[in-house]
Amino acid sequence: xxxxxxxxxxxxxxxxxxxxxxxxxxxxxxxxxxxxxxxxxxxxxxxxxxxxxxxxxxxxxxxxxxxxxxxxxxxxxxxxxxxxxxxxxxxxxxxxxxxxxxxxxxxxxxxxxxxxxxxxxxxxxxxxxxxxxxxxxxxxxxxxxxxxxxxxxxxxxxxxxxxxxxxxxxxxxxxxxxxxxxxxxxxxxxxxxxxxxxxxxxxxxxxxxxxxxxxxxxxxxxxxxxxxx
Amino acid sequence: xxxxxxxxxxxxxxxxxxxxxxxxxxxxxxxxxxxxxxxxxxxxxxxxxxxxxxxxxxxxxxxxxxxxxxxxxxxxxxxxxxxxxxxxxxxxxxxxxxxxxxxxxxxxxxxxxxxxxxxxxxxxxxxxxxxxxxxxxxxxxxxxxxxxxxxxxxxxxxxxxxxxxxxxxxxxxx
Numbered sequence: 210x211x212x213x214x215x216x217x218x219x220x221x222x223x224x225x226x227x228x229x230x231x232x233x234x235x236x237x238x239x240x241x242x243x244x245x246x247x248x249x250x251x252x253x254x255x256x257x258x259x260x261x262x263x264x265x266x267x268x269x270x271x272x273x274x275x276x277x278x279x280x281x282x283x284x285x286x287x288x289x290x291x292x293x294x295x296x297x298x299x300x301x302x303x304x305x306x307x308x309x310x311x312x313x314x315x316x317x318x319x320x321x322x323x324x325x326x327x328x329x330x331x332x333x334x335x336x337x338x339x340x341x342x343x344x345x346x347x348x349x350x351x352x353x354x355x356x357x358x359x360x361x362x363x364x365x366x367x368x369x370x371x372x373x374x375x376x377x378x379x380x381x382x383x384x385x386x387x388x389x390x391x392x393x394x395x396x397x398x399x400x401x402x403x404x405x406x407x408x409x410x411x412x413x414x415x416x417x418x419x420x421x422x423x424x425x426x427x428x429x430x431x432x433x434x435x436x437x438x
Numbered sequence: 439x440x441x442x443x444x445x446x447x448x449x450x451x452x453x454x455x456x457x458x459x460x461x462x463x464x465x466x467x468x469x470x471x472x473x474x475x476x477x478x479x480x481x482x483x484x485x486x487x488x489x490x491x492x493x494x495x496x497x498x499x500x501x502x503x504x505x506x507x508x509x510x511x512x513x514x515x516x517x518x519x520x521x522x523x524x525x526x527x528x529x530x531x532x533x534x535x536x537x538x539x540x541x542x543x544x545x546x547x548x549x550x551x552x553x554x555x556x557x558x559x560x561x562x563x564x565x566x567x568x569x570x571x572x573x574x575x576x577x578x579x580x581x582x583x584x585x586x587x588x589x590x591x592x593x594x595x596x597x598x599x600x601x602x603x604x605x606x607x608x609x610x611x612x
Contacts, residue, residue: 259506267463
């Protein structure tokens with residue numbers, strides 16, 4: 210559908226104001242993705258109205274918001290989780306301390322924890338969803354939720370190594386719904402990961418593919434990059 | 439602040455932290471005004487900064503200030519959350535639980551007017567038009583919710599909004 214400049218101007222204003230709702234809002238977002246002139250009209254309204262935001266009185270965020278942001282970006286071990294009961298905070302602190310100890314010992318053994326294989330799985334518009342990183346010898350894999358993706362409760366997202374020789378994808382495990390997991394890879398998984406240039410994410414029944422091969426649709430594919438260890 | 443965003447684009451975490459320190463209070467105030475739920479607003483604030491980090495390389499295409507860009511990301515996240523949650527059970531509930539307690543959270547337009555062009559143009563609108571812009575932008579209300587709040591027909595509200603936007607555009611870009 211082709212809109213007149215006056216219509217685009219009106220839709221952009223209502224979009225930025227927030228009164229364009231429902232399917233009309235989604236149509237306008239699609240239009241923005243396709244048409245630079247529409248994006249320019251939208252951005253002009255963003256600039257015109259932005260100072261209205263100063264009408265809301267500032268509120269200082271709780272301290273854990275910043276640590277949660279770092280945690281979600283995979284930039285820090287801090288895993289701030291709001292509203293966690295005190296005993297859980299203690300348990301987390303205790304297990305983090307244990308983990309840090311184990312990590313120190315392990316890293317003293319070799320430099321295995323410097324990731325040499327990593328990928329960031331992105332969604333629509335390049336939004337980062339998860340970071341996947343393998344340790345130096347690919348014996349461990351860490352999956353960190355960045356933006357994540359909401360899926361029905363009866364489904365799970367499963368991560369696969371896609372071998373460059375065209376062999377069948379090999380499961381690397383389930384993607385956590387929040388935070389991060391670190392898993393030990395078995396020899397077949399490790400070999401498959403080292404022989405892959407891409408990882409894929411498929412939507413599976415809860416708990417993962419019952420058969421060992423992807424049964425659901427592949428919803429994301431990401432390139433693995435190799436860093437110099 | 440613009441240079442902080444450019445440093446974020448180069449993956450400088452200290453720049454992200456400085457940006458967060460400088461803007462998170464204002465953004466959280468806006469998110470709370472729109473979502474009327476402190477915990478939800480703090481979750482949204484997290485998502486905003488995760489998004490800012492990821493999208494920082496696109497800031498240069500925006501041609502506006504860093505604060506305007508951050509505000510747009512925060513507001514659209516809030517509107518998505520408002521859309522995704524259940525509609526208010528009734529408009530009565532909206533009026534009782536939503537608007538009145540949070541009303542003092544809004545700075546009166548007069549006191550925040552530091553002579554900027556937007557506030558000057560807003561004052562040229564009718565009182566109803568001003569209320570519509572405020573309720574939509576700062577409170578995240580839909581046409582229907584504004585109509586209920588102002589006890590006015592929805593058709594009237596829609597035309598107030600349309601005319602207010604036209605006047606603002608003319609006033610801001612003569």
